[in-house]
Amino acid sequence: MKDYSVLKGKFGLHVKQIRETKGYSLIEVDRRCELDESNISKIENGKINIQLSTIFELAKGLGVEPKDLLDFHI
Structure with missing residues (x-):
């Protein structure tokens, strides 16, 4: 299994x-x-993996589109 800690950290920072x-x-x-x-x-x-449904809820809470949460550089 791959280690996604860097990805989780960058997503979280974004x-x-x-x-x-x-x-x-x-x-x-x-x-x-x-x-x-x-x-x-x-x-x-960057402590937890999230599901697709969580991305949609988080986007709602932040007032952005779900795609905006995934628009970051790794």
């Missing part, structure tokens, strides 16, 4: 940058979607 650019706290994103604040933090820190 998510965090989007959130901070929009001026949202973790709690605000939590309120806007069906993800727990602690899970959003784990995503931003």
Whole structure:
């Protein structure tokens, strides 16, 4: 099995940058979607793998399109 820790870390950093650019706290994103604040933090820190459904929920919470979350360089 491949180690995706670098990919998870870069994805998480990208998510965090989007959130901070929009001026949202973790709690605000939590309120806007069906993800727990602690899970959003784990995503931003590259600690967990996420499912496709989570990408859609996260995009909803951040007010972006799902494709925007995947638009980062690895």
